[in-house]
Amino acid sequence: MTIEEKQDQIISEFEFLEDWLDKYQLIIDKGMANKGIDDEYKTDEFLIEGCQSKVWVHAEYKNGFVFYQGESNTDIAGGIVSMLVDILTGHTPTEILDAELYFIDQIGLKEHLSPTRSNGMLAMVKQMRMYALAFKAQYED
């Protein structure tokens, strides 16, 4: 699936949930189901600054594709990072850098998560793009 197709799939999951608590339930469920991050990466080095919750993200480059892992100490941030990991994993650095992450707006996360969390999410996206940029510079240019 392309990054767009994965985003559209997530949007469709949220589309029919009218109550905000149901939307949060879905995010929480995703957080609880999140595979998480290998313990060796659960360190300050991989901690994302700018989040009220603790969020760790790590990425690897294999055969031209980027593979992300992410985890949080809170379930809501954990749900958000797991969606980002699902959407961006398995794509080339160029695809990731070119992608527009419109699902955030469309499922209303940006608008309805508190500013600190929202900033946290933007920090997650920024860090994940930084990995892609670094891999692009190292392997593609």
Add this chain to the structure above:
Amino acid sequence: MAIDIEKIRQDFPILKKEIYGKHLVYLDNAATTQKPRCVVDTIVNGYYDCNANIHRGVHFLSQQATEAHESARKTVQQFIHAQHAHEIIFTRGTTEAINLVAHSFGISQCNDGDEIIISQMEHHSNIVPWQLLQQIRNIRLRVLPFDKKGVLQIDQLENLINEKTKLIAIAHVSNTLGSINPVKQIVQIAHSHNIPVLVDGAQSTPHTPIDVQDLDVDFFAFSGHKIYGPTGIGVLYGKEKWLEAIPPYQGGGEMIQKVSFEKTTFNELPFKFEAGTPDYIGSTALATALNYVSEIGIDNIAHYEHELLQYATNKLSQIEGIRFIGESEHKSGLISFLVGNIHPYDMGTILDKLGIAVRTGHHCAEPVMKAFDIEGTVRASFALYNTTEEIDILAAGIERVAKMFRR
């Protein structure tokens, strides 16, 4: 006298607000309280009707504003039962009051090697000013611990005191645990060694009668905004002998007697500590807030909030997996808690969606979190306008959140 809560709630327009389509349940009063109409009216009328720089003006408005400011000082004096009005220093809040003492007392009374005792349950604003002093004087901070219920280990105080101890600075009520500390007993122990005591009254003054003479404290600080007054105004009470003994904190207008390039002499109390144009609108609005509290009766408020605390403790203790952080027998109206493994941020975020305002995190008391080996708590804190119905809504909200996070 019973409190007419419905009537009181009418005084606070914000309580009618809806958040995400739900009635606001405001339980973040330890952070700041809402303001009654009379306080806001004082601010508005002050600027519209009585605004002029105070003290040195010969004109009518300046004298009127000066009278309002000085009358506010007397209101504060009476409210905390200080002996003299000039023992009341207006500050920006508790934090600035403690910084003032840490600086002025610190540089004049402490030498390298001296010690200051604080407790393990202090707010950062009663930790960091002393650490700043450490950059000027090589003093040592000694810490009085609390037990697993959040009760100060007073029996260890004598062990911490020695000939190097210069001051004991302690919270009256913990903003995180709710524990009410035995300030009078601490002062008695301290004074038996000729050590003065500073009390951080930010969390006690809104909820319990304060008599600084009866407590015999040497310094006492509190904030206006936590007692239904405006933000940016607070109070430092200091015994006359101490305020006379320590130097000014900041320099500028108002605090001087004579200025030349060779030498400046300082004004008398309390002006020596109020450099620059004071917040005379804030002080008058604070006085209105204190009068509002006095009219209802601080004893009545204390009694009512104690009932709320008992009701909330009973109600919340029925929630599966709840754990209270701070279980002192002597508690003020706040409850810090965790439910199962639910992170406080997650709990706070969903409660917010239900219209319930609580605080989450370390509450600027990271050493307390460290003692309990937790990252933070959810804190519900009560004020005189809260009701048992609101506590029911909180309890139902917590249950709902718990269900959402059930694994």
